[in-house]
Amino acid sequence: MQNSRRDFLRKTALAGLALSVPFKKELFAMANPQNAFGIQLWTVKEALAKDPLAVLKHLSASGYKQIESFEGDKGIFWGMRNTAFKKTMDDLGMKIVSAHCDNTKDFERKAAEAGEIGMKYLICPYKGPQKTIDHYKRFADEFNACGEIAKKHGIRFAYHNHDYSFVPMDGVVPQDVMMNLTNPATVDFEMDMYWTVAAGVDPIAYMKKFPNRFKLVHVKDLVKLPKGEHESCVIGKGTIDYKALLPQASKQGVQYFIVEQEAYTGTNELDAAKADAAYVKTLHW
Secondary structure, eight states: OHHHHHHHHHHHHHHHHHHHSOOOHHHHHHHSOOOOOEEEGGGGHHHHHHOHHHHHHHHHHHTOOEEEEEOBTTBTTTTSOHHHHHHHHHHTTOEEEEEEOOTTSSHHHHHHHHHHTTOOEEEEOOOOOOSSHHHHHHHHHHHHHHHHHHHHTTOEEEEEOOSGGGSOBTTBOHHHHHHHHSOTTTEEEEEEHHHHHHTTOOHHHHHHHSTTOEEEEEEOEEEEOGGGOEEEESTTSSSOOHHHHHHHHHHTTOOEEEEOOOOOTTSOHHHHHHHHHHHHTTOOO
């Protein structure tokens, strides 16, 4: 009996000591729910065109909680009504938070449909290199107009960069022009970290230059090829240190972390999407 009582008291004391030791941040992070992250459907565009529902099920099973769509031949909602697409997302435990679309055609309708199902963003994905800086000034005006339309429908408008917008023209950086001339109240930006790095720009330093303007990022890794070329690869296999970048991006106001991959050397779309998710699950931000 004495031995049993001593054992009980010893174990109780040890338990109390353990509770008095401060939690290590790493252990606490492991106990926290996994950060939600999404995927740009462009990553699986070929498979998606053949069987959208099967692909969406695959993405859900891989661990994606958010979807960023794009406007293909079947529209943002892949041949479904917006409400039907949302139900599909609900059934799979995912949300469509954003979509890339042509913001110059029928944008009012697209914004209304997006707002109806609780989406957060419609995004201009690409404008292409321009001949003069004035073209980018006109884009800023265009984006401001889209931002006002989006606001009416309870969503926001954003622009997604490539490398060309960081190439100076007559000493002026086009991306700076669009940042400076758009209204922060209605226009945000989605930083494609791959293209930002490819342009030789530090993603976090640029975010700090324009605080709280980047609300979404594309998480896409970069592998260098011969002759100065590059392509995307499975996240964690390339040169971009997302373990360090994502927590810093979160501190700069980024709210949505969207996986994207466009090249599949040694793999395929669906396997790459699954591998990307497996790696991102190991990260915390």
